Amino acid sequence: MRVIGLMSGTSYDAVEAAAADLVLRGDVLVMRPLGHLSVPYPGELRELIEGFLPPSETTARAVAVLDTGIGRAFADVAVRALRELCGGEADLVVSHGQTVYHWVEDGTVRGTLQLGQPAWIAEATGLPVVSDLRSRDVAAGGQGAPLVAMTDALALAALPGTPAALNLGGIANLTVVAPGAAPLAFDTGPANALMDAAVRHFTGGALGYDEDGRRAGAGRTDPALLRELLNDPYYRRPAPKSTGKELFHLPYLLQALDAAPVPEPDDVLATLARLTAVTVADACRAHGVTSLAVSGGGAHNPVLMGMLAEELPGVPLEASDALGLPSDAKEALAFALLGFLTVHGLPGAIPSGTGAHRAALLGSITPGRSPLRLPEPAAGPPRLLRVTGEPVW
Ligand SMILES: Nc1ncnc2c1ncn2[C@@H]1O[C@H](COP(=O)(O)OP(=O)(O)OP(=O)(O)O)[C@@H](O)[C@H]1O
Numbered sequence: 001m002r003v004i005g006l007m008s009g010t011s012y013d014a015v016e017a018a019a020a021d022l023v024l025r026g027d028v029l030v031m032r033p034l035g036h037l038s039v040p041y042p043g044e045l046r047e048l049i050e051g052f053l054p055p056s057e058t059t060a061r062a063v064a065v066l067d068t069g070i071g072r073a074f075a076d077v078a079v080r081a082l083r084e085l086c087g088g089e090a091d092l093v094v095s096h097g098q099t100v101y102h103w104v105e106d107g108t109v110r111g112t113l114q115l116g117q118p119a120w121i122a123e124a125t126g127l128p129v130v131s132d133l134r135s136r137d138v139a140a141g142g143q144g145a146p147l148v149a150m151t152d153a154l155a156l157a158a159l160p161g162t163p164a165a166l167n168l169g170g171i172a173n174l175t176v177v178a179p180g181a182a183p184l185a186f187d188t189g190p191a192n193a194l195m196d197a198a199v200r201h202f203t204g205g206a207l208g209y210d211e212d213g214r215r216a217g218a219g220r221t222d223p224a225l226l227r228e229l230l231n232d233p234y235y236r237r238p239a240p241k242s243t244g245k246e247l248f249h250l251p252y253l254l255q256a257l258d259a260a261p262v263p264e265p266d267d268v269l270a271t272l273a274r275l276t277a278v279t280v281a282d283a284c285r286a287h288g289v290t291s292l293a294v295s296g297g298g299a300h301n302p303v304l305m306g307m308l309a310e311e312l313p314g315v316p317l318e319a320s321d322a323l324g325l326p327s328d329a330k331e332a333l334a335f336a337l338l339g340f341l342t343v344h345g346l347p348g349a350i351p352s353g354t355g356a357h358r359a360a361l362l363g364s365i366t367p368g369r370s371p372l373r374l375p376e377p378a379a380g381p382p383r384l385l386r387v388t389g390e391p392v393w
Pocket residue numbers: 008009010011012013167168169170171172192195196208209210211212213295296297298300301302331
């Protein structure tokens with residue numbers, strides 16, 4: 001089955017698309033990635049999203065405008081992916097949409113909302129669309145995140161020791177596969193969310209992120225600010241757990257800076273990079289991680305990666321590309337894989353990761369132009385992911 005995965009993460013900078021051919025052979029899921037695209041959101045749409053996200057208040061009209069705007073932006077990217085990555089032939093689109101609110105209370109996820117009306121994607125491509133992949137896991141008592149855990153766990157399954165996969169987006173998430181144990185997965189805390197908020201604040205909105213970690217690299221960690229930030233109870237909470245920009249936003253940082261003032265912006269950035277490195281390293285140590293496959297935008301920040309290596313001596317770090325999953329496409333590929341599982345009647349969530357009381361079938365399906373025809377349900381779930389550059393059928 002040829003599947004297009006679409007994703008925009010908590011940094012809400014671009015729509016990521018990845019296509020793959022997928023086939024289940026016994027308990028091996030074989031994936032042939034066909035390439036990926038990263039298409040920046042149109043400027044006005046990005047500004048609308050920015051003005052809409054917490055801690056802003058919003059209106060029902062704004063929800064409708066964004067649901068349509070994001071759905072249309074995803075549809076444009078799906079059409080391009082179909083043409084440019086798939087030679088015009090695909091069977092399914094899987095759309096994560098844009099998370100606008102992840103509703104967490106006392107560690108319990110009560111709801112989660114991703115916008116990007118799938119009807120636009122189905123109408124533009126003619127293909128069936130799997131969307132809203134998180135809600136069913138939440139309804140089954142789970143966090144609804146992290147969902148890349150399925151792909152990570154299948155990709156890490158054959159590796160020795162206790163391998164883990166780390167994604168450094170706005171928020172950092174970790175999947176740990178210890179021998180003989182069910183996979184664990186959780187958000188460790190902010191990856192780039194606070195750094196991006198700080199750069200935007202210090203540059204009056206002129207810059208969106210600390211390119212190549214230059215500012216963090218020029219600054220020094222401030223121990224008092226780091227202590228203040230590490231005081232957040234989120235880090236001490238046991239897994240399963242998930243978080244988002246509802247917590248880690250600019251007012252949160254400004255409050256920490258009130259308690260522990262730091263006059264030099266570059267020192268703030270150095271401290272925030274250190275916060276990410278320390279919280280990821282603590283999480284890795286707590287679960288005995290012996291190797292780490294890193295993906296997401298933060299993998300492009302050499303200062304952050306250097307700090308992470310310092311905090312985790314003896315743990316080899318490599319890009320997820322070594323597992324066959326290109327670092328910038330991993331999340332979009334992971335959602336393509338989840339949609340494939342859904343249409344084959346297989347659960348996409350891992351209860352030991354999300355905390356759900358059962359492994360639920362994820363998503364809602366919007367029919368394409370033809371009557372909806374689902375494949376025969378698969379005989380059993382995959383245990384291993386094999387990524388190949390060769391044709392799979
Ligand atoms: N060259 C670079 N130098 C420093 N940071 C970078 C670089 N490239 C990307 N980043 C960081 O990566 C972020 C985007 O990462 P990514 O696209 O993986 O996040 P996301 O998918 O939106 O988030 P999430 O995974 O939390 O949903 C940028 O906002 C920036 O902070």
